[in-house]
Amino acid sequence: MFAPNFSFEQEQQFFLDIQQSIESQSFDRLILSQYKGELAQLEKMTFRQIELQGQATLSCLYHYPTQDMTKNYSIDEGLEKIAELLSQSKQANLFTLHKDVQLKKNKKKAMLSRQKKQAEATKIEQQHNREKHRYVQQQSPFLKHLGITDEKVQVIPSMARKWKQINKFIEIFSNAYEQIDASQQALNIVDFGSGKGYLTFALYDYLQAQNKTPLITGVELRSNLVEFCQQVADEVGFNHLDFFEGDVRSYSPEKLDVMIALHACDIATDFAIHTGIRLNASMIMCAPCCHKELRPQLKSPEVLQPMLQFGIHAGQQAEMLTDTLRALLLKAYGYETKVFEFVSLEHTSKNKMILATKRKDIQQPDEKIMQQIQALKEMYGIQKQSLELLLQDQMPIENIGCKC
Structure with a gap:
């Protein structure tokens, strides 16, 4: 009899939190770190939701030691990319309007934690960030x-x-x-x-x-x-x-x-x-x-x-x-x-x-x-x-x- 894969279950629950925050328009940002995938020297990824030509878009900033790269995805494409990168990252932090969620993984287990926060303060921060990142990416060379x-x-x-x-x-x-x-x-x-x-x-x-x-x-x-x-x-x-x-x-x-x-x-x-x-x-x-x-x-x-x-x-x-x-x-x-x-x-x-x-x-x-x-x-x-x-x-x- 096989033991249940708790790491996978925790990861799926974390991904569900991401989907729900986007659907409820409470998503602020997502940071995936300690990346262990095939992309050489990639350190971490930061996802934000922006608007391009009136369409909701997921913008990802890929952090490398000597440069940063930005790619924009439709919501569906962005979620697919998040699922892929999430499985290859040891830590993930989700910041939403109502709560912060953290996922930490090691060889033996995964830990999922949630912390509620004051909604109004986060809403102000979210609006501020979206205003800053909506049209011109700060990382543009x-x-x-x-x-x-x-x-x-x-x-x-x-x-x-x-x-x-x-x-x-x-x-x-x-x-x-x-x-x-x-x-x-x-x-x-x-x-x-x-x-x-x-x-x-x-x-x-x-x-x-x-x-x-x-x-x-x-x-x-x-x-x-x-x-x-x-x-x-x-x-x-x-x-x-x-x-x-x-x-x-x-x-x-x-x-x-x-x-x-x-x-x-x-x-x-x-x-x-x-x-x-x-x-x-x-x-x-x-x-x-x-x-x-x-x-x-x-x-x-x-x-x-x-x-x-x-x-x-x-x-x-x-x-x-x-x-x-x-x-x-x-x-x-x-x-x-x-x-x-x-x-x-x-x-x-x-x-x-x-x-x-x-x-x-x-x-x-x-x-x-x-x-x-x-x-x-x-x-x-x-x-x-x-x-x-x-x-x-x-x-x-x-x-x-x-x-x-």
Whole structure:
């Protein structure tokens, strides 16, 4: 008569706890350690549940002595992988909303222990972890090259704000990306004013994780940043990420699916939006900066003169009017457009974003919206607005101002 295999029974019960925690949405993380399988030098594995394109996903971080690797699985595939790795690990720790479960195995027996904990504290921790890991993996090599993380893959304290900004940008992009036709495998993206490339690299990394082929060009005026970013792209193996020295006047893509221009100064934003509309981009993302064009033209309507006599109010009104006209022009040319507050990408108060997604192809701009634009211009005495002139082929490409 054979003795019962208590180790197997305890392992099965532990695996059942994992399944139940995922089904009840109380799963936080799973750590498998003291690995004894065939994968050379693998030390431990950390599983977390994240969201990719609105789908629940199990993300596993494989820890090796000299590097870490991340792989994402569907829930069913992830559970199969967990079952396989669990049988090859001597210790497993499951952290859930309601309890912690530990499984320890040796040659003779297996020990399974459970410890209840305060649900609210764990819920906060779970939400915090999911927010951190949802869009950009902290272990991504490019983050270390750009100075976001250190040798231990921890976010450098002085870059914590930048890390938050990167994740916020990808979150916004991800939500908009779900609304456009994302069936195509390759995506042509241009980032005007890419700077040190924080968001450009993060976007490439994110799209790769979605099994897409991102074809991204970062356009930047400063040659030292172009050289630096291209070197990093080569080192981390981002083979379809290129950097070009120039601006919206000197770089003219033949095909464009997504146009990004964050903190393009003054009417450089208008040139960038015009490029997106002209090339029928599916998505346009702008964070306007240094609104200067309309302020000298602004004539206060009589009813607003008591308010706009103060310079700060007149400046705020000119900024709001500038971005309203841009948003309306995008709507007139077939884009669903949103204007909202965005986490500042640099240490600046310029944190507004214009996000537009293509909804329909048109032959002529919407007449009703164009009438609204004309009424606003007449109300404030505006004679010239660059984006409107560009769309009407009435404005040559000229000096588009400073780069901030």
